[in-house]
Amino acid sequence: MDSPAYAPHADVLVTDLQTELVLLHTTSSEMYSLNEVARTIWTRLPATRAELLALLLERYEVAPTQAEQDLSALMADLQRLNMVQEH
Amino acid sequence: MAADASWSPGGPASGESDSDPVAFRSLAVRVHGEVPSSLAAALSADWQRQEVGWAAGHTVRLSLLSEPLAIGGRAITAQTQNGPLDLWADGEVFRAPGLSLETSAQGSFVGLSGAVTPALLLLAFTEVQRAAGLLPLHASVLSRDGQTVAISGPSGAGKSTAALRLLAHGWHLVAEDWAWLDPVAGQLAGWDIGLRLRPESLERFAPHLLAGAPTDAHGKRVLNPPRLGGPQPLTGAFFLNATPSPSRLELVRAVWEMVGAPLTPAARRATQAGVNRLMAALPMERIDRDELVRRLA
Numbered sequence: 001m002d003s004p005a006y007a008p009h010a011d012v013l014v015t016d017l018q019t020e021l022v023l024l025h026t027t028s029s030e031m032y033s034l035n036e037v038a039r040t041i042w043t044r045l046p047a048t049r050a051e052l053l054a055l056l057l058e059r060y061e062v063a064p065t066q067a068e069q070d071l072s073a074l075m076a077d078l079q080r081l082n083m084v085q086e087h
Numbered sequence: 088m089a090a091d092a093s094w095s096p097g098g099p100a101s102g103e104s105d106s107d108p109v110a111f112r113s114l115a116v117r118v119h120g121e122v123p124s125s126l127a128a129a130l131s132a133d134w135q136r137q138e139v140g141w142a143a144g145h146t147v148r149l150s151l152l153s154e155p156l157a158i159g160g161r162a163i164t165a166q167t168q169n170g171p172l173d174l175w176a177d178g179e180v181f182r183a184p185g186l187s188l189e190t191s192a193q194g195s196f197v198g199l200s201g202a203v204t205p206a207l208l209l210l211a212f213t214e215v216q217r218a219a220g221l222l223p224l225h226a227s228v229l230s231r232d233g234q235t236v237a238i239s240g241p242s243g244a245g246k247s248t249a250a251l252r253l254l255a256h257g258w259h260l261v262a263e264d265w266a267w268l269d270p271v272a273g274q275l276a277g278w279d280i281g282l283r284l285r286p287e288s289l290e291r292f293a294p295h296l297l298a299g300a301p302t303d304a305h306g307k308r309v310l311n312p313p314r315l316g317g318p319q320p321l322t323g324a325f326f327l328n329a330t331p332s333p334s335r336l337e338l339v340r341a342v343w344e345m346v347g348a349p350l351t352p353a354a355r356r357a358t359q360a361g362v363n364r365l366m367a368a369l370p371m372e373r374i375d376r377d378e379l380v381r382r383l384a
Contacts, residue, residue: 013343013348013355013358013359013362014359015339015342015343015359015362015363015366016359016363016366017335017339017366018367020335022335022336022339024339024340024343026166026348027166029340031336031339031340033336
């Protein structure tokens with residue numbers, strides 16, 4: 001399988017505020033707030049990029065290119081903050 | 088329990104006969120097994136500071152570790168109130184010299200040898216209480232007329248001074264800096280004793296108490312006002328900090344600073360669920376220390 005797989009970092013604490021999901025990295029103290037679409041992706045982890053893309057297309061009325069862009073942007077943010085790890 | 092099969096602390100310590108059986112209830116857990124004799128008395132005393140009558144459905148099995156342990160796995164550093172502690176994580180098992188710790192939602196296993204440090208022992212027992220669903224609160228806690236408030240904030244923010252000033256207004260001390268909260272029942276029990284204050288704080292706010300107060304190793308004066316024992320219903324939390332109107336994210340950070348970061352997966356799951364409950368149900372705000380005293384006086 002050549003689709004990259006992502007998993008939550010073990011040092012991330014998750015707080016559910018109902019309207020948003022808040023991630024807190026325990027060593028860097030960075031925080032990140034997930035909206036509804038991002039929450040859908042986060043709660044599906046660990047998963048491959050292909051699986052996450054399929055989930056977005058199934059769950060939301062979104063064009064495949066848009067879904068790809070949204071997923072790439074989110075994963076870039078989460079990897080930059082060391083909140084997900086790529087396997 | 089699945090954890091039984093993977094529990095391999097190294098077997099009974101060969102040739103070590105200095106062990107004592109222990110069996111006691113502590114907050115939300117029931118502890119039993121064998122520990123090195125050198126630890127038995129302190130362990131029992133530290134974790135039975137008061138009987139709170141909470142359901143103790145989580146069993147903690149203690150066993151003796153033989154040394155040296157086969158240390159392996161991922162090196163991690165746990166941030167604790169005693170500073171950073173180095174451990175190795177091997178799946179669900181966490182090890183350090185003198186300690187092997189494995190937790191699940193149902194029960195925990197703690198292997199100990201005489202080499203364990205007090206800081207590691209505190210970490211292990213904090214983790215099992217967390218796995219059982221409790222949250223440790225790094226906060227001063229005071230109660231008056233059915234209202235019980237936690238006052239949290241970084242060291243030096245004035246938690247103890249605020250507590251001292253509120254004692255003069257009819258509030259009772261539940262905890263100076265360490266309490267345990269059952270987030271489902273919303274009940275809290277103080278776990279430490281005494282009030283440690285800078286001499287100038289005592290001189291300014293309660294000079295009549297200065298004469299009889301001993302000095303601790305850090306130059307602080309120690310007061311021992313009567314503690315309100317037993318579980319109290321937590322009705323609010325205040326975070327001492329300069330930020331006047333914090334965002335929701337800053338409140339989330341403040342709550343995690345109050346409860347601390349759990350280490351083991353089971354403790355992490357339970358603590359996250361507990362924090363979610365607090366965020367939904369507990370009134371909380373950031374406040375200046377003097378404003379807090381004015382508000383609650």
